Amino acid sequence: MAELVFFTGTMDCGKSTLALQMDHTHHQRGRCGLLFTQHDRSGAAVLSSRLGLTKDALEVNDDLDFWDLVVQQRTNGRAIDYLVCDEAQFYRPVQIEQLARLVDEMGIDVYAFGITADFRTELFPGSRRLIELADRTEQLQVRALCWCGKPATVNARVVDGHMVVEGEQVVVGDVGGGDDGEDGTGDDGAVASVVEYEVLCRRHYMRRMNSAAARSASLSPELLPFDLDLCPLPVNEATRPPS
Secondary structure (H helix, E strand, O other): OOOOOOOOEEOOOHHHHHHHHHHHHHHOOOOOOOEEEEOOOOOOEEEEEOOHHHHHEOOOOOOOOHHHHHHHHHHHHOOOEEEEOHHHHHHHHHHHHHHHHHHHHHHOOOEEEOOOOOOOOOEEHHHHHHHHHHHHHEEEEEEEEEOOEEEEEEEEEEEEEEEEEEOOOOOOEEEEOOOOOOOOEEEOOOOOEEEEEEEEOOHHHHHHOOOHHHHHOOOOOOOOOOHHOOOOOOOOHHOOOOO
């Protein structure tokens, strides 16, 4: 029986690596498949892993209809046994429903990979629909780590070194380094902000304490603070009592 399987985890836990391995394994067994991705760190129409592995893929835009695409390919004589769908959190809910229909009515295996929640800890629409429809949802066994060494459970957005909790849901960036974020200069010549992402444990996410902020609070630049007194809870201005 064909399945719709959702492989999920935080950023930097090996989802794209597993997606490429999944495609390789099925291809080696004589099965024919298609690879899809959206907003990949390496650019359009490429599925890439942080380990350096890359493979050409089909870019998923808002107008793509998975059902029509597969029907067209099969009508032209191309066998399709499976689909590998990376960055599936960015897909529209209706596209997730198209993938489920391919599983149910054409017997095509669909392996979707993506994170569940955004930098505000809110579910992506595509991930929510996958959780609702998938035959199985599997958490990747490789756990990314927060700077404090605890398992990371939250994807935090960092702009110019500072963690933010407001903004558009989708802004392209990468984990750490600043080389793959939205840096450079804008049309007006001003220097654009560097957008990065960092995985954090829930405790340090709630305290808005990313690794750069932790180093700033540390007495020694060589060590990160583990004392929560150095990681105060953020003040909610709306509920701050009058002075």
